[in-house]
Amino acid sequence: MCSPSATLTLWAGSWLAGRSAPDDVLEALHAWAPRHTLAAGDPVAGGRTDLPWSALGNGAGTGVMPLLKMIREALAVPGAELRLVLPVPGDVRGLPTGTAFATDAVEAGEGTVIGVPGAEGTGLIPYRTDDDALQWTVYSVPMPRVAGPDMSLGEAEYAMREAVRDAADALMQLHTTGLGAGDADPRELIEAELADYSRHIYPDCVPLRAKRILDSADHVAAILTVAQREPASAPTSASSASAHESLLRPLWDAIRAARLVAVHTAAPPAR
Known part of the structure; x- marks a missing residue:
């Protein structure tokens, strides 16, 4: 969560x-x-x-x-x-x-x-x-x-599948374009972030598709968090900071939109 x-x-x-x-x-x-x-x-x-x-x-x-x-x-x-x-x-x-x-x-x-x-x-x-x-x-x-969700669950699920790939590509690019050099294994750092998300469970009534979207959003967020926090992705100049922002911000936007759609679809109306 x-x-x-x-x-x-x-x-x-x-x-x-x-x-x-x-x-x-x-x-x-x-x-x-x-x-x-x-x-x-x-x-x-x-x-x-x-x-x-x-x-x-x-x-x-x-x-x-x-x-x-x-x-x-x-x-x-x-x-x-x-x-x-x-x-x-x-x-x-x-x-x-x-x-x-x-x-x-x-x-x-x-x-x-x-x-x-x-x-x-x-x-x-x-x-x-x-x-x-x-x-x-x-x-x-x-x-x-x-309120409104501005896309369907199907659209959100597709967006998150694309975002997982794009986030991995962005992390690789940030680690290979001179933005720093860290010793930690990004895969281990991502797994640690995901373990923190997984402490928070969903109600049983959450539809499977909504849960998949939320899980995928957490996966993308874990990748982006590692990209932002680790020395390997730390911007060292104005131009590298701009490149960093242009790579990551659209992915954070996609995560927020998908999470909102999934939560509002999954949250049952009160009786």
Whole structure:
């Protein structure tokens, strides 16, 4: 699983559809951190929830159950939806523009929005406060009217097959164009990254095709992470940095798009 927000979206959706138990959701989220807290990210959310302001590490409502209760109440309204967002600068799809949530979600690279499209909803962003804790910051947001996956599962699966090949080619190119020389075996580093992803499990109700897409996206992300972190891919000049960006950025874009389609297709609607 790529992020706490993706885990929350899939498992909370499965629980509310009656396909997973609350303990399953707790176990899945605890794979990210053993301790979870809640705090408000804006004055409206603070007044609505009585949560403290979001000074990191000072969250209230310790434990995942208050978080799940909040999600259940937000989704109890007819027509409410639970959506994952994975924004980056230049790609803010699914965000309520001009809000504190949008700004913070871009910085965090993830979040979840809950509510009826076009009405006032709730945004959630997880922040790691230390090695053992995640704080879920709660925002009051206008729920965007359009979520939308812009491609089918079949298109996403094909895109990920292509991305696996392109990512491997990019890694090889970066290791052979003078961008540095590292001693570590890239294959071992990629396997270590994949092992970290595999700690996070999917609900049984996730369709096989969606799971394949998510697994392929993790594979590509592992390759790109190695390409970015290791000395063998460290840019040493402005021109090499530009080459580095042009090789990797389109692949990260493809990963985000495929993950969003897979998660939104796999997350069952609440009953």
